[in-house]
Amino acid sequence: MTTTPRPDAPALADLRTRFAAMWAALEPVGRDGRSGGYRRFAWTREDHDLREWFAAECRARGLDLTTDRMGNQWAWWGDPDAAPAGGNKRGGNERGGGKGIVTGSHLDSVPDGGAFDGPLGVVSALLAIDALRAKGFEPHRPIGIVNFVDEEGARFGVACAGSRVITGAMTADRARSLTDADGTSMAEALRAAGRNPDALGPDPETLRRIGTFVELHVEQGRALDLLDEETPVAVGSDIWPHGRWRVDLAGEANHAGTTRLADREDAMLGYAATVLAARSAAEARGCVATVGKVAVTPGGVNAIPSHVTGWLDARGADADAVRAAVQDVRAVAEQHGGVVTEESWTPTTAFDPGLVRRLATRLGGIPVLGTGAGHDAGILANAGVRSAMLFVRNPTGVSHSPQEWADPADCVAGVEALTSVLEDLAGGAR
Numbered sequence: 172m173t174t175t176p177r178p179d180a181p182a183l184a185d186l187r188t189r190f191a192a193m194w195a196a197l198e199p200v201g202r203d204g205r206s207g208g209y210r211r212f213a214w215t216r217e218d219h220d221l222r223e224w225f226a227a228e229c230r231a232r233g234l235d236l237t238t239d240r241m242g243n244q245w246a247w248w249g250d251p252d253a254a255p256a257g258g259n260k261r262g263g264n265e266r267g268g269g270k271g272i273v274t275g276s277h278l279d280s281v282p283d284g285g286a287f288d289g290p291l292g293v294v295s296a297l298l299a300i301d302a303l304r305a306k307g308f309e310p311h312r313p314i315g316i317v318n319f320v321d322e323e324g325a326r327f328g329v330a331c332a333g334s335r336v337i338t339g340a341m342t343a344d345r346a347r348s349l350t351d352a353d354g355t356s357m358a359e360a361l362r363a364a365g366r367n368p369d370a371l372g373p374d375p376e377t378l379r380r381i382g383t384f385v386e387l388h389v390e391q392g393r394a395l396d397l398l399d400e401e402t403p404v405a406v407g408s409d410i411w412p413h414g415r416w417r418v419d420l421a422g423e424a425n426h427a428g429t430t431r432l433a434d435r436e437d438a439m440l441g442y443a444a445t446v447l448a449a450r451s452a453a454e455a456r457g458c459v460a461t462v463g464k465v466a467v468t469p470g471g472v473n474a475i476p477s478h479v480t481g482w483l484d485a486r487g488a489d490a491d492a493v494r495a496a497v498q499d500v501r502a503v504a505e506q507h508g509g510v511v512t513e514e515s516w517t518p519t520t521a522f523d524p525g526l527v528r529r530l531a532t533r534l535g536g537i538p539v540l541g542t543g544a545g546h547d548a549g550i551l552a553n554a555g556v557r558s559a560m561l562f563v564r565n566p567t568g569v570s571h572s573p574q575e576w577a578d579p580a581d582c583v584a585g586v587e588a589l590t591s592v593l594e595d596l597a598g599g600a601r
């Protein structure tokens with residue numbers, strides 16, 4: 172695992188230029204010309220192009236690229252299966268020994284998402300490796316970069332599908348049978364992308380290589396911006412409990428002009444009541460609830476809806492409050508003959524307290540924040556992987572929108588912070 176500085180390795184002063192160049196390469200992929208937002212969904216052409224981009228960037232750095240059972244991409248600087256330097260040859264699985272320090276994030280997006288959610292963590296990881304090499308750093312532990320597939324769940328409805336499947340948090344059968352809006356199952360999408368859906372499943376071999384995972388991400392709220400400190404980076408302490416529920420309401424299709432109001436069974440009315448109930452339940456219970464996706468059948472302007480399906484997202488610092496809010500919503504939906512089905516639920520995820528402290532101290536006592544956004548780092552933490560996150564300041568707090576933004580100087584500060592963290596974690600002492 173000896174590494175000498177490469178002649179082409181950039182000095183830190185070049186980081187801003189390098190960052191801008193990598194950003195420019197990603198910018199057109201999956202960008203909607205009208206909204207300016209991104210549509211990068213799992214196992215689509217855009218996703219394929221992003222995976223190829225990632226592979227090429229890793230190849231250019233001489234990293235060893237592997238793909239796990241789910242299709243998540245892992246690139247290694249150093250051999251994650253080798254014994255630790257100076258350790259015994261078969262000691263790779265002893266506590267903390269021989270395991271990698273992994274960073275990275277995801278490249279997919281929500282519909283009309285921003286440029287930073289996901290890609291910032293992947294680009295920063297690649298640049299952090301460049302920066303470490305530029306200073307002649309020789310890691311005592313292998314360093315890995317991951318590109319998690321299908322983090323947003325935009326296409327098949329379950330967030331963090333890539334990390335959920337390899338950790339066993341979601342079964343392969345469930346993942347394969349999820350369908351997108353066109354009725355295409357994940358199994359079919361995988362096959363169309365040239366992958367074998369039968370390969371899906373828990374991947375202990377991949378997980379065993381991860382000693383520590385640190386995901387850098389743009390902050391998705393304004394907590395850091397609202398702090399009166401000149402610090403563009405924070406450490407993530409925990410992820411709020413959160414879940415998704417499907418709400419189905421049935422009615423009867425009929426003519427919008429000739430059917431008397433009294434004769435109608437309009438599924439949209441129950442749906443509307445349910446959406447309003449979600450808002451007031453969230454206000455009453457001190458959490459947040461959103462219905463951001465709806466499908467109407469038959470979907471004609473002049474047809475009374477025979478079926479409406481909506482998707483509810485609810486989160487909060489307190490799991491019981493979120494559960495209670497969803498119960499309130501369920502009660503209203505049921506009054507209108509609706510059915511509420513839980514599609515996913517993730518309890519509070521606390522990142523490793525020792526790691527959180529170590530990162531905050533290493534970076535000069537920077538703030539430590541919880542977040543209402545889910546991340547692959549949370550799925551790994553729940554699977555027992557020592558994990559934490561770094562957040563880069565978001566001056567408007569806007570995310571999952573084309574307006575999502577982070578200042579270039581803050582992005583570079585994020586790369587520098589990640590570089591420092593990797594240097595600390597991979598540098599030898601625990």
Ligand SMILES: [Zn+2]
Nearest residue numbers: 288289322388
């Ligand atoms: Zn993300």
